[in-house]
Amino acid sequence: MAPHSAQPRSSFIDRDARTSELFDELAAATCEEEKDRVIEQVVLLYLDLCTTMAGRYDGRGIEHEDLVQVARLALVKAVRRYEPGHAPSFAAYAVPTISGELKRWFRDRGWVVRPPRRLQELRADLQAVRSALEQELGTTPTDADLAEAVGTSIDQVREAFAAATGFRPLSLDCSPADDERPGLAAFLACPDDDLEAADDRVCLTQVLSELDDEERELLLMRYVDGMTQREIGEARGVSQMQVSRRLRRITTRLHDQLDAQVGETLDGGLTDEGPEAAEAAARLSPAS
Structure with a gap:
């Protein structure tokens, strides 16, 4: 077990050292072409970090490739904004930057049917509280438990969870498993x-x-x-x-x-x- 756990840590140490060298080169660069070359090298070092962080948001209604692209753009921003010495390492600075961009993407563009901002924020709070309550209670928390934890009503909790379907709502044109039956719209239609x-x-x-x-x-x-x-x-x-x-x-x-x-x-x-x-x-x- 020891050799396997030591290798990744060694790789991280080597990458941090190489990153420090590249930022020194970036600070000493005198032309835009040279700066772009160094930035590209830093970005290439941390592409795996983008893929890993994007994977945390899989299954929430947005394609994995789109999430990776957002994470990589955030990585480029982090490289351009990072100032050595203001964080323990570049990775420590890049992780919250990438995470923030991914969350912002979900908030602004991830919704097919976009709910009000209050429901988006409440949903995020509920997701954070839910895991803690599961550990504390040893079971799945009820809507009443969640409402008490975030200081809101049970109806608002249910409304926030219902809003989550806005990421990928069910199409009215979709057909059920039985191809001979009409689509969903046929069951919702009414004379008007x-x-x-x-x-x-x-x-x-x-x-x-x-x-x-x-x-x-x-x-x-x-x-x-x-x-x-x-x-x-x-x-x-x-x-x-x-x-x-x-x-x-x-x-x-x-x-x-x-x-x-x-x-x-x-x-x-x-x-x-x-x-x-x-x-x-x-x-x-x-x-x-």
């Missing part, structure tokens, strides 16, 4: 009348905007408030026949404008909006 009528509202917006205030008020009273023509006539001080004629003229004009809109859409080859506009025009036909 407001959504189905969205195209109609878009088609009507332009033509309704061309009406004057009196015409819009008349349509509002008849089709939104549900007033009868007699009630509208009494409210406006006119006869029911006058209301009927006025409504007929308005709806005829709207119907013609929507028909023209459908024709322009079809002539332009944009057929996606045609059926919805046609249905809206039909509902505003004079017969209605």
Whole structure:
């Protein structure tokens, strides 16, 4: 056992010594090309450190290669910022620098569905506390134990754990094990009348905007408030026949404008909006 444990320590000592030499060369370098050459040599010495630290974050929703790349970029930053004598060794300085960059990457870019910052911070606190509680209690801590340890509510603990699925949420297009069954979206879908009528509202917006205030008020009273023509006539001080004629003229004009809109859409080859506009025009036909 002794030879195996002594070899890595010897390697670390040799690497630290070589690192010190390279930083001396870096301090003495007089041109950018020479500095870049020395920095590259330092980086090559610690690539294995990047791989090891990136591996600690595997299985959390981000590809291992991406984590290694982040760690290596952090290593380059550490080399450029390190000042010999301000830390026991370069490795002691580089490790927290790389760890900080990896954590920042998870915080800022690792989420597919990004939760609020408070949940991200709470999740990090819970992960740190959970291991300590497992050792202390000798069992898996409950949500109540975790909530008490970090000084928050049980609901917030559960919300933080639920937010963790935002790293790699389940796709609505994914299929279950049985290929003959529909995807997940089929089990979540539900009728939405407001959504189905969205195209109609878009088609009507332009033509309704061309009406004057009196015409819009008349349509509002008849089709939104549900007033009868007699009630509208009494409210406006006119006869029911006058209301009927006025409504007929308005709806005829709207119907013609929507028909023209459908024709322009079809002539332009944009057929996606045609059926919805046609249905809206039909509902505003004079017969209605």
